Amino acid sequence: MDGTGGTDGVDGTDGVDVTDERGAGAAEAVAARRDAAVAAAVAQGLLSPDRPLVGLLDVTGIRASAAALHAAFAGVVTPGTPVLHAFAVKATPLVPAVRLLHAEGLGAEVASPGELALARAAGVPPEATVLDSPAKTPAELREALALGIAVNADNPQELARVDALLASPGAPAVLRAPVGIRVNPQVGGGSIGALSTATATSKFGVALRDEGARAWVVRAYAERPWLTRLHTHTGSQGIPLALMVRGVAETYALAEEINARAGRRQVDTLDIGGGLPVDFSSDTDRPTFAQYARALRAAVPGLFDGRYGLVTEFGRSLLARHGTVVARVEYTKRAGGRPVAVTHAGVQIATRTVYAPDAWPLRIAAYDAEGRPKAGPRVVQDVAGPACFAGDLLAEARALPPLEPGDHVAALDTGAYFFAHHYGYNSLPRPGIHGFAPDGTGGVVFATVRDAQTVKSIVAESGGAHAAGLTTLPPGTRR
Numbered sequence: 001m002d003g004t005g006g007t008d009g010v011d012g013t014d015g016v017d018v019t020d021e022r023g024a025g026a027a028e029a030v031a032a033r034r035d036a037a038v039a040a041a042v043a044q045g046l047l048s049p050d051r052p053l054v055g056l057l058d059v060t061g062i063r064a065s066a067a068a069l070h071a072a073f074a075g076v077v078t079p080g081t082p083v084l085h086a087f088a089v090k091a092t093p094l095v096p097a098v099r100l101l102h103a104e105g106l107g108a109e110v111a112s113p114g115e116l117a118l119a120r121a122a123g124v125p126p127e128a129t130v131l132d133s134p135a136k137t138p139a140e141l142r143e144a145l146a147l148g149i150a151v152n153a154d155n156p157q158e159l160a161r162v163d164a165l166l167a168s169p170g171a172p173a174v175l176r177a178p179v180g181i182r183v184n185p186q187v188g189g190g191s192i193g194a195l196s197t198a199t200a201t202s203k204f205g206v207a208l209r210d211e212g213a214r215a216w217v218v219r220a221y222a223e224r225p226w227l228t229r230l231h232t233h234t235g236s237q238g239i240p241l242a243l244m245v246r247g248v249a250e251t252y253a254l255a256e257e258i259n260a261r262a263g264r265r266q267v268d269t270l271d272i273g274g275g276l277p278v279d280f281s282s283d284t285d286r287p288t289f290a291q292y293a294r295a296l297r298a299a300v301p302g303l304f305d306g307r308y309g310l311v312t313e314f315g316r317s318l319l320a321r322h323g324t325v326v327a328r329v330e331y332t333k334r335a336g337g338r339p340v341a342v343t344h345a346g347v348q349i350a351t352r353t354v355y356a357p358d359a360w361p362l363r364i365a366a367y368d369a370e371g372r373p374k375a376g377p378r379v380v381q382d383v384a385g386p387a388c389f390a391g392d393l394l395a396e397a398r399a400l401p402p403l404e405p406g407d408h409v410a411a412l413d414t415g416a417y418f419f420a421h422h423y424g425y426n427s428l429p430r431p432g433i434h435g436f437a438p439d440g441t442g443g444v445v446f447a448t449v450r451d452a453q454t455v456k457s458i459v460a461e462s463g464g465a466h467a468a469g470l471t472t473l474p475p476g477t478r479r
């Protein structure tokens with residue numbers, strides 16, 4: 001996978017204080033916490049023959065990532081600059097996870113009524129919430145503006161809707177909500193097309209390099225003194241750091257142009273989006289938040305001189321590392337000479353990996369029946385899921401210690417966009433999710449994040465209350 005090493009043009013520590021970065025040994029600590037949690041999950045019955053699949057969240061690691069993000073930007077901004085780190089709820093839409101991050105000083109970036117409701121249930125206040133969806137309905141816009149939630153308009157039609165709402169009879173006299181426009185600097189894509197949002201034809205934002213677009217944006221601000229923010233998000237996994245920096249630099253230049261035209265600091269806040277890639281091949285964070293912040297400061301120093309407030313919207317880089325899916329091996333077999341372990345983790349919790357294995361390879365760790373790391377000579381084998389289609393493989397031809405029924409496999413780095421993003425194939429249930437932390441006496445303590453879905457709930461969500469709905473319709477005439 002070439003999308004994860006995107007540290008172009010960014011060197012290591014270059015004399016900058018690195019106390020905000022994970023020191024040597026952090027990767028080992030991540031693995032040690034994970035191993036302890038898997039063993040404890042088995043010992044405490046979170047995993048059993050009847051509960052063959054579970055998601056685990058490393059609370060210590062999540063807190064450490066939140067602290068690293070704060071430290072990274074605190075290290076480059078002028079003191080006193082308002083900075084809101086809004087967690088992209090899309091990455092891990094779990095109320096307790098959003099609450100934990102809020103307790104660590106983060107806000108929330110939301111992109112649907114569901115995500116907004118999750119953020120509110122987690123206790124994130126309007127002033128720490130940002131709404132970014134590309135398809136906001138009039139009702140969503142009205143609610144956000146009334147609550148005072150920051151809105152980034154995606155396109156001219158959406159801005160016209162905001163105009164209409166502000167002119168409507170019930171509109172508040174003073175607009176409390178900061179409003180901005182999302183722009184697409186069209187700086188290009190990364191290694192994963194589906195996650196590259198700044199290509200020439202991306203569906204997001206106002207495409208700045210299209211004919212007349214930049215002039216339209218500048219005019220839109222000139223005509224609306226209440227437009228005070230500018231937003232960009234260059235893409236997610238697979239975008240090289242240098243490209244992310246370029247996208248922010250273009251957006252900053254546009255803010256300067258708007259403000260020069262206005263003769264005042266009309267744009268007072270730049271929302272630079274998220275998108276820091278995650279290294280799915282190791283336990284080491286590469287690039288780090290601090291490297292990104294320093295690369296931004298080197299390329300766009302004006303962004304940090306105190307004239308602009310900042311909003312960030314990181315998702316994957318905060319949570320991916322801290323999630324682990326653990327599944328029991330139900331059966332093992334051989335096919336065409338290759339050993340296959342049939343497990344309970346497949347397309348329902350690793351949808352992207354199963355359908356696009358080259359773009360989303362996952363590390364797999366092998367554990368024995370007690371949840372202890374498995375040793376032994378490595379054997380090339382497939383790790384299959386429980387779904388009824390041939391491509392349901394977590395890993396193909398992977399060298400792992402030989403797996404046996406009753407063992408466990410763990411899919412690592414699945415805390416964002418994986419096990420919280422259930423895919424209902426084969427009516428497989430959503431697994432329970434538990435957060436874990438050291439209990440202070442050498443053990444591990446768990447807290448429920450989400451209960452496992454019951455079969456009863458699957459029936460209810462599958463129209464169980466309307467069982468006779470179709471057979472009671474008039475039969476019509478058969479020809």
Ligand SMILES: *Cc1c(COP(=O)(O)O)cnc(C)c1O
Nearest residue numbers: 088233236274275313314315316
């Ligand atoms: C998805 C998304 C994010 C978060 O992206 P990550 O790669 O998870 O950091 C932030 N902002 C917007 C607008 C997004 O669509």
